Amino acid sequence: MDEYYMNEAIKEARVCTYEVPVGAIIVHEGKIIGRGHNLIETTNDPTTHAEINAIRQASEYLNSWRLLNCTMYVTLEPCAMCAGAIVNSRIERLVIGAMDDKRGCCGSIEDLVRHPKFNHRVNLTIGVLEKQSRQLLKDFFHKLRKGYISKEEAIKD
Helix, strand or coil, rough: HHHHHHHHHHHHHHHCCCCCCEEEEEECEEEEEEEEECHHHCCCCCCCCHHHHHHHHHHHCCCCCCCCCEEEEEECCCCHHHHHHHHHCCCCEEEEEEEECCCCCCCCEEEHHCCCCCCCEEEEEECCHHHHHHHHHHHHHHHHHHHHCCHHHHHCH
């Protein structure tokens, strides 16, 4: 089932035409209750990462800030802000496609989701559809460098 749901997160990442393509979904009792993709450039809001957008939607669906018995699937390892939101929302399990050596806080730079001093720790699975998740990023940045996507387009998505 992990590959099925990670494919759903990848579909969400593909919605990002001019944004860095990161997608996230949240599953509760076998149902997708939250979807998100990056909207940072579109909204000029640094908090509109894929994970935060999915958490907001799932919280609305459950009518609770506690996302108990939920699993998040995300194409790229969450940053410090998103890792903190995952811990704070009590997500039980996190499934990551590709790790992020520059900003990742679920094992790469730091491991906030399993930090022993926090009152909640997240079960972590890494590398599900890693190649496909990484390819989304490679393709996007290749197009940006080659000029197929202009910086102006990248901020108007």
